[in-house]
Amino acid sequence: MAKKIGVAILGLGVVGSGTYKTLVDHHDFYLKTQQVDITVEAVLDKDLTKMKELEIPQDIIAKSIEEVVANPNVDIVVETIGGIGAAKDFVTTALREGKTVVTSNKELICKFSHELERIAKRNHCGLYYEASCVGGVPIIRTLLDGLQANTISEMMGIFNGTTNYVLTKMAQEGKSYEAALKEAQALGFAEADPTNDVEGFDSMFKLSILSSIAFHTKVPYTKISREGITKITETDILFGEKLGYALKLLAIGKNTDKGIEVRVHPTFISNTHPLASVNNSFNAVFVKGDAVGDVMLYGHGAGSLPTASAVVSDVLFAATHTDIKYSTFKNTSTAENNVKFVSDFTSAYYVRIFVEDVTGSLAKISGVFSKCGISICAVSQNGTATDGKIELAVITYKTSENAMKNALAKINNSGFGSVQTVIHIEDEPKA
Ligand code: HSE
Numbered sequence: 001m002a003k004k005i006g007v008a009i010l011g012l013g014v015v016g017s018g019t020y021k022t023l024v025d026h027h028d029f030y031l032k033t034q035q036v037d038i039t040v041e042a043v044l045d046k047d048l049t050k051m052k053e054l055e056i057p058q059d060i061i062a063k064s065i066e067e068v069v070a071n072p073n074v075d076i077v078v079e080t081i082g083g084i085g086a087a088k089d090f091v092t093t094a095l096r097e098g099k100t101v102v103t104s105n106k107e108l109i110c111k112f113s114h115e116l117e118r119i120a121k122r123n124h125c126g127l128y129y130e131a132s133c134v135g136g137v138p139i140i141r142t143l144l145d146g147l148q149a150n151t152i153s154e155m156m157g158i159f160n161g162t163t164n165y166v167l168t169k170m171a172q173e174g175k176s177y178e179a180a181l182k183e184a185q186a187l188g189f190a191e192a193d194p195t196n197d198v199e200g201f202d203s204m205f206k207l208s209i210l211s212s213i214a215f216h217t218k219v220p221y222t223k224i225s226r227e228g229i230t231k232i233t234e235t236d237i238l239f240g241e242k243l244g245y246a247l248k249l250l251a252i253g254k255n256t257d258k259g260i261e262v263r264v265h266p267t268f269i270s271n272t273h274p275l276a277s278v279n280n281s282f283n284a285v286f287v288k289g290d291a292v293g294d295v296m297l298y299g300h301g302a303g304s305l306p307t308a309s310a311v312v313s314d315v316l317f318a319a320t321h322t323d324i325k326y327s328t329f330k331n332t333s334t335a336e337n338n339v340k341f342v343s344d345f346t347s348a349y350y351v352r353i354f355v356e357d358v359t360g361s362l363a364k365i366s367g368v369f370s371k372c373g374i375s376i377c378a379v380s381q382n383g384t385a386t387d388g389k390i391e392l393a394v395i396t397y398k399t400s401e402n403a404m405k406n407a408l409a410k411i412n413n414s415g416f417g418s419v420q421t422v423i424h425i426e427d428e429p430k431a
Pocket of ligand 1: 140159160161162163189197202302
C-alpha cells in the first residue's frame, strides 16, 4: 500500500510555485515509482494572486503558520520564502511541532543550521536543504551519498548564475559590466538590488554550506574571504583571454595539511579547465576526491523548476526513508577549536595598474613587488597613454595573499601608481 504524505508549502514565489507544480504534475509518477501518495495539504502566502494563477484549491489555503503546523495531514513543510525573517520563525515553529522541513534557503541554513538542526534532532524530524545550494544541481546528496567513500581535498565551482551570466556576456559580446548586468536584470536573472549576487555573498553562503559537508567540519561563512565582480572591466577579460584564461567568479574550498582555505573571488582559470566552459547562467561544482579523482556536476543553479527539482527530491527522500540524515559534522555556530583555517593563502595574480607615463615607472612598480618578495612573471603595457598615464598589466608567480596586499597598498600610497583590478589566477601563471 502506498504511504500517504502531506506537504505544506510556505511561500509561493518562483521556487514555491515550481514546487507546487512539480508535486501536482508528478503525483502519479511518484506513486508508481516510489509508492508514495504525496499531496499538497496546505499553502501559505500573503499574496493571493499566486494562489489564483496556480488554481490552488481554496480548502488548502492556510492563513497562518499555526494553522499549517496544527494540520495533522501535514508531514513535511517546504520553506521557499527566503531570507532570515519570517522564514526562520516558520521553520522553527514547524520543527518544534515535529514536522520535517525542506528548505531552499541558503542564508537560513548558512547562518542557522546549527540551531535548526538541534531543534530537528530534539523533535525527531528532518531538515533537508539540497535546493539551498546551486539550485537543481544535486551536489549535497552527491557529497552525502555518492561521494561519501572519499576524503574531499578540494571543491571549486561557479555557484552563482547571475554573475556567470554577466561575465559571459562581457567576454563573448564585449559588453560593459553595467550593460551586462542590466540585461541580466531585464531577463529576470538578477534582482533589482543585485548586491548579494555581484558582491559574492550568495556564493559565500553556498560555499559555507557545501564545504562544511565536504570537509565534515563546520566552515562558518565568517571564515570565507569574499570579493565580488563589480570592479572587473572588459580590458581585464580580454587580457586574460589573450593568455588563455577564462574569468569566473569562483567559490573555492581546499582542505590541505595547513588547514581549510575558503574564498570567493573573480578568478582566471585556464581555458582547458572544465569550469572554463561553464557559461551564461549555468552553475557547476568541481570536486576532487581521493578515491574518485575529479568529478564535475553541471546544471541550472536557479529558476523555478530546476530548484523545485531539488526541493521535491528532498521531499521524496524524507518520504521514503525512516532514518533521518543529519550533518556529518559537529554543527555548531562556530568552527571547531582544533580546526585551522588558512587566511594567508597562495595564488598567482593579475594586477592592472595605472602609472605615470614617464621613464622609470616600470622600474618603480617592479621594485615594490620585489621588496614585498613577489616575483613577476610578465608585464605588458596596454594601449597608449591618456592624461599622462599608462596602463600596465602585471602577472606574478604564486605568492602569499598578505604579500600581495602589502604590495598593493604600497603602490596605491606611492603617488606613482594606482591599482585598478586584482584577479587571482587558479593555475600556473602564463606570460
Ligand atoms: N541568485 C542566485 C544566482 C540564485 O544568481 O545564482 C539563487 O541562489
